[in-house]
Amino acid sequence: MTFLLHVIAITAMSAPHILGYNLILGKGKILHFGPLGTSIIASYVTFLVTMTFSNYFLGLLAGLVAVVAVSSLFAWISFRMEPDGFGVMSIAMHLSFLAVVLNWHSVTRGALGIPRVPRFPFLETPADFALFAVVIVVLWIAFLWVLDRGSYGRKLAALSEQEWQAKSLGIDRRTVHWVAFVVVGLGALLTNIQFHQYIFLVHPNDFNFAYLIFMIMVVVAGKPGSIFGCVLSLILLSFLREGIRFLPLDADVLGPLRLIIFGVILLGVVYWRRDVLFPKPRSI
Amino acid sequence: MQLLVNALIAGSLAALIAGGLAVVYGVLGVFNLALGQLALIGGYTTWWLYQVLHLPLGLSIILGLACGALVTWVTFEIAVRPFFKHHRFLPLVTTIAWSMILDGLILLVFEERPRSILPGLKHIYEFSGIRISLEQGLLILATLVILLSFAYVFHRTSLGRRIRAVVQHEHAALSLGVPAGLLHGFLFVLSGVFAAAGGIFIGIDQSLTPTLAFPLTIKAYAAIIAGGKGNLWGAILFAYVIALLEQLLVGVHWFGAFYVPAGYQQTVALLFIIVILLIKPAGFFGNSSRTA
Amino acid sequence: MSILRISHLSLSLGGQQILDGINFNVEEGEVIGVIGPNGSGKTTLFNVLSGFLKPSHGTIHFCDKDITSYSASERARLGIGRVFQNFGIFRDMTLEENVLVALEALPKERRKALGNIKEVVKGTLAMVGLSQFAKRKAGSLSGGQMRLLEIARTLKAEKQLFLLDEPTAGVSPKMTSQIADLISELKREKKTVLIVEHDLPFISKICDRVIVLDVGKIVLTGKPQEVKQSKELQEIYFGANPAD
Numbered sequence: 001m002t003f004l005l006h007v008i009a010i011t012a013m014s015a016p017h018i019l020g021y022n023l024i025l026g027k028g029k030i031l032h033f034g035p036l037g038t039s040i041i042a043s044y045v046t047f048l049v050t051m052t053f054s055n056y057f058l059g060l061l062a063g064l065v066a067v068v069a070v071s072s073l074f075a076w077i078s079f080r081m082e083p084d085g086f087g088v089m090s091i092a093m094h095l096s097f098l099a100v101v102l103n104w105h106s107v108t109r110g111a112l113g114i115p116r117v118p119r120f121p122f123l124e125t126p127a128d129f130a131l132f133a134v135v136i137v138v139l140w141i142a143f144l145w146v147l148d149r150g151s152y153g154r155k156l157a158a159l160s161e162q163e164w165q166a167k168s169l170g171i172d173r174r175t176v177h178w179v180a181f182v183v184v185g186l187g188a189l190l191t192n193i194q195f196h197q198y199i200f201l202v203h204p205n206d207f208n209f210a211y212l213i214f215m216i217m218v219v220v221a222g223k224p225g226s227i228f229g230c231v232l233s234l235i236l237l238s239f240l241r242e243g244i245r246f247l248p249l250d251a252d253v254l255g256p257l258r259l260i261i262f263g264v265i266l267l268g269v270v271y272w273r274r275d276v277l278f279p280k281p282r283s284i
Numbered sequence: 285m286q287l288l289v290n291a292l293i294a295g296s297l298a299a300l301i302a303g304g305l306a307v308v309y310g311v312l313g314v315f316n317l318a319l320g321q322l323a324l325i326g327g328y329t330t331w332w333l334y335q336v337l338h339l340p341l342g343l344s345i346i347l348g349l350a351c352g353a354l355v356t357w358v359t360f361e362i363a364v365r366p367f368f369k370h371h372r373f374l375p376l377v378t379t380i381a382w383s384m385i386l387d388g389l390i391l392l393v394f395e396e397r398p399r400s401i402l403p404g405l406k407h408i409y410e411f412s413g414i415r416i417s418l419e420q421g422l423l424i425l426a427t428l429v430i431l432l433s434f435a436y437v438f439h440r441t442s443l444g445r446r447i448r449a450v451v452q453h454e455h456a457a458l459s460l461g462v463p464a465g466l467l468h469g470f471l472f473v474l475s476g477v478f479a480a481a482g483g484i485f486i487g488i489d490q491s492l493t494p495t496l497a498f499p500l501t502i503k504a505y506a507a508i509i510a511g512g513k514g515n516l517w518g519a520i521l522f523a524y525v526i527a528l529l530e531q532l533l534v535g536v537h538w539f540g541a542f543y544v545p546a547g548y549q550q551t552v553a554l555l556f557i558i559v560i561l562l563i564k565p566a567g568f569f570g571n572s573s574r575t576a
Numbered sequence: 577m578s579i580l581r582i583s584h585l586s587l588s589l590g591g592q593q594i595l596d597g598i599n600f601n602v603e604e605g606e607v608i609g610v611i612g613p614n615g616s617g618k619t620t621l622f623n624v625l626s627g628f629l630k631p632s633h634g635t636i637h638f639c640d641k642d643i644t645s646y647s648a649s650e651r652a653r654l655g656i657g658r659v660f661q662n663f664g665i666f667r668d669m670t671l672e673e674n675v676l677v678a679l680e681a682l683p684k685e686r687r688k689a690l691g692n693i694k695e696v697v698k699g700t701l702a703m704v705g706l707s708q709f710a711k712r713k714a715g716s717l718s719g720g721q722m723r724l725l726e727i728a729r730t731l732k733a734e735k736q737l738f739l740l741d742e743p744t745a746g747v748s749p750k751m752t753s754q755i756a757d758l759i760s761e762l763k764r765e766k767k768t769v770l771i772v773e774h775d776l777p778f779i780s781k782i783c784d785r786v787i788v789l790d791v792g793k794i795v796l797t798g799k800p801q802e803v804k805q806s807k808e809l810q811e812i813y814f815g816a817n818p819a820d
Contacts, residue, residue: 091317256389459664
């Protein structure tokens, strides 16, 4: 039962970030492969400020400011580059933020991470976390639904399909895309606030590349752009991910095996969904 | 001065990888994010053949390159060919997936321990305050030979003309009978061989660890973006420039006060690109637009 | 002899019928104009004949061979040449190199039969008066010069069937008559030519026969003068009640 609650908690906690990512990659077709870069900044800033000043409100505020700043940086770079070039550069940025965290020992404690993260007073048991996470994610889904179905969603979709036509109708690409980057960042913040409290720790390993693969997999498998598709694929793939831990294999083998399994799934899923992920441009 | 030599060594390695990649991007319009892993596979195979099976070094290198070519061909058939005609961006995602699979395989087979093809003391030469080993000198020379040969083929032979024709107007080339499809595969495998050569280079000069893969890939792309996409010689030039900047960043006693920790070397590539973008969004030698 | 036989050729893309049951034969040595309003499927027809698009139905026979499943480069090696609307020139290569690529792509025996390749390159450029630009990058040529180079190069690469897609588009009137002369030269060498064009007087001057496409179908064929005066043509181009 505890394990089930644990999986529910983990799944619901990771949802806000991934659902935000679904908006930018799945609907907006923006090749942003650096969401974990925003995520790592969000986590470290929030918790470092919180623990330095023993004040959660201040920490959250700092985290919010940091998220908007980093998201804006990503957005700015995306405006200056071709889409596939930006895809590669966003990975570079993620890895660079990771490098900063790992090397700036005096502030971040490097590879040791930040332990003993304080919890909100009402969050004690896995059941508390599970309930809280579910409430947050339902509210977040409602927010994204309104965004998606309203004029913003239409603008984002129009830009992803026919950028020049959309612009010539007066749709401002910079504003629309900037909002998308900020939404992913906010999703990251929501996810990380809960997750690090849950495991009592902020650690660089939680922002490694393998998790990006998981995020892309969830978005692509669940039909890119579809909120409920994404939720469904997140649930299924989270169970798979947690379930793999129970395989009777050495840790040395389990890690690489997980990489291979996820890589294979992602390849398969991209093949299956290639028409939806990036529709073939009509040339005639 | 030593910095310059170090930069030359690191730059030659990056130039090999970036060069192969630039041609692939110019022809296929596709980014191959599994490139770093392909480089490592070349290096690890050579290590295994030489250090474990005790084959002669020359043979190990040749077989390492062949293995790199084979795995690159598999990469093309699985992660690129089924996708890139459909949409140019799909291979970006599929090669990320493929890179994870290769990472997992490398970890399973070779583990995380550093592996060196030529461990132990190298033949060091010192002159004018510069230290360089025989192996490093040979590697720089080999890179120059490879790049010059490629330049010759590219600009002076009928094969090179066909490659350039396919880059500049694929349909016209096809309608003249140039087998563009075959060339795609050939060039992709060639870029993998160049990458494998880079991996072998690392294995000889330093040592191989699985974590090297992505930084290699990122650096190669930084060079291509800075050089202007599709511009082969721009990419090679900037590979050397980035290597020089990396050496400067961590090698210089800044303001007489501090050294930048080596862990930040990767960040150089990133910062460099951002600065280039501020000045020239299309890259230094960028063409205004590709035809399709 | 029918060098080209097209039977029931159809193509639909994204739910739209772009070509609909095209049937026609082309005799060796004929020069045929393909005309029709925008969106009628002319360039698509050429793309299917060149091998860049696969038809949904129908067959294409070239010199009695069924080439429907052949790739573009295979068709090129069989002898089908294409001149593109958007100038199929390799702009960063010199004029010499542009011709060399065409000759080097020929099958081995035919390349050998050409003799001294360098002389053939010289002769090609001389034929269209571009010898003095031999070492210049092709991108520096004017539109008309590029077009001449493209046709000359295709001719020297020993193609039998020429698909010319709007050869006078983007070209000055002086160059247009040079292109017309070059096409007459093709005719004298018994080459078969299909031309997509909007320039009706140009078509009237050089074509033996005209095919009119509308909405993916052949609606009219005949000699240029007959087609020019037909009521159907007026309706297709100008609507049911053309101005006087």
